[in-house]
Amino acid sequence: MARTLIRGGTVVDGRGGEPAAADVAFEDGRIVEVGPGLDGDEAVDAAGMTVLPGLFDCHVHVTMDGPDLLRSLGQPFSYQFFRAAANLSATLDCGITTVRDAGGADLGVKTAVDDGLVEGPRMQIAITILSQTGGHNDQWVPSGCSLELVGGGHPGQPSPIVDGPEEMRRKVRELVRAGADVIKVCTSGGVLSPRDDPRHPHFRDDELLVCVTEAAAADRFVMAHAQATDGIKAAIRTGIRSVEHGIFLDDEAIAMMLERGTWLVPTLVAPHAVLEAAAGGARVPPESLRKAEEVVGHHADSFARAVAAGVRIAMGTDSGVGVHGTNLTELELMAKGGMAPLEVWRATTSSAAELMGLGDELGALEPGKRADVVLLAGDPTDLGDLKARIRGVWKDGARLR
Structure with missing residues (x-):
């Protein structure tokens, strides 16, 4: 050559x-x-x-395309895979050559990229976001319907709902069998989920310890959707590698992250994306819009304090909630939160590679x-x-x- x-x-x-x-x-x-x-x-x-x-984005959802639930429900089942191909291409346009898909993409999407059938960044995939009953990925709504949007929608995606240590053990093993490179678990509520609160912790330590133990046995890391203060601390305490979002950090949580070497993937752009989508006419549920408005200020403040303290940070956007191809907006928000430009680039390259276990090859x-x-x-x-x-x-x- x-x-x-x-x-x-x-x-x-x-x-x-x-x-x-x-x-x-x-x-x-x-x-x-x-x-x-x-x-x-x-x-x-x-x-x-x-x-x-080559740049990294450590938190994307390539099969998702915004917070408009009704639009997604009106699309045919297989549309998500064609949408993923377009979203992967848009991500590559940003100079992002490696992503960690935090729920939605299955082994078929990753293999299509690896085989050159679809052009896009190389991928690590979580496949399904694990949630307790009533948690962030339990899409039960008051009508009694369950809207399985991120996991559990087809044979390549195990169901997301898990309660108790033994169910957790089996579910992690199912995900490894399905091809997951990383296990994602929700240790708190979230913004876009219909029946929970971002300030509430989810899962107990015995469940999370089993998750981490089973993942480690298969040489996998665990990432945690963790917005609530107590949910963040539970993730750190049980050995989860990265806190995603980290909206309600307090001084104790930051000290714990420093002691354990836990990573923060801030996704600062995500709540802004929800508000912008709603302003542009997307049909965002009122409760999700309210939660997005409430968390923006807390999110920026928590990130700034984590930066000042020296917490390890890797870039991630939650694209899929926001528009794919706008990923690099996150870098400006990171700089506004106190990171020097070269620190931002490091978080988007070598630090992200280290988080994902790819530091010997990339970054x-x-x-x-x-x-x-x-x-x-x-x-x-x-x-x-x-x-x-x-x-x-x-x-x-x-x-x-």
């Missing part, structure tokens, strides 16, 4: 180092050299551009890493209008954008 050279750009290595003028050379899908004065068989002029590692511009590379017009410290500034995207050395 030809040796490709990206020449004359400003390299952001993904490790937090200062941007520096350098070339990046890759061959056979791997980075082989980074430095000045390199040569190659095919050269790309990156003058005036920033060269970044930095270093010899030996996979050749996932992004070209961005302009200054890397300017986080505005990022998607419009993407000029090139390579995944495993192949130029896709």
Whole structure:
């Protein structure tokens, strides 16, 4: 395979180092050299551009397309898979070459990407979001109907509802059998679920300990939808690797995260996306709209305090609640919350790779890493209008954008 050279750009290595003028050379899908004065068989002029590692989004839902429940219910069952293909393509347009799907995509979606049938970022998948009865992924509504939107909708998705340690043990094993790379569990209520409260903790420690133990036996991490303070603490206490959202953090929870090394995936853009969708005419249930309005301020404050304390942070958006392809808006919100631009890039590259267990292969511009590379017009410290500034995207050395 030809040796490709990206020449004359400003390299952001993904490790937090200062941007520096350098070339990046890759061959056979791997980075082989980074430095000045390199040569190659095919050269790309990156003058005036920033060269970044392929970006990550650690919290997406590629089979979902916004919070308008009635619209989703009016679509044929198989439509979600075609929608996923379009959403994966839109994500790749952002320079995001790796995602963690936090519920919805099944093994077929991931395999279609791996086999080249669908163009998109490489994926880790949770398949089904585990919820207690009456929890965040229990879509029972007062009419008596149950609207299985994120998991349990077909043979590739085990049912999401689990109560008690032994049910939890079996459910984790079912998910591993179905192809889950990561286990997702709801340790609190949420915004879009109809019959719970984001301030209430869900699952007891004995259930969560079984979840983590069974996942670890299969070499899987656990991620927790955790908005309530007590639900966040339960996730940390039982060894869950990442807290997703973290809306109601208090000082004790932050101290626990620091002690345990627990990751925060903030998804700051998610409640804003719900409000924007409603303003644009989406039929968001009134209770969900109320909850979104209530949590925005708490979410920003919790994130800022976590940043100031030094909590480990990886970028995630909850895209699927918001519009796929607008993922990079999250980076501006992270900067507003107190992260320096290079810290934001690190959270979106090497830190995200470490969270997902991919740090040996991805997340930095270093010899030996996979050749996932992004070209961005302009200054890397300017986080505005990022998607419009993407000029090139390579995944495993192949130029896709």
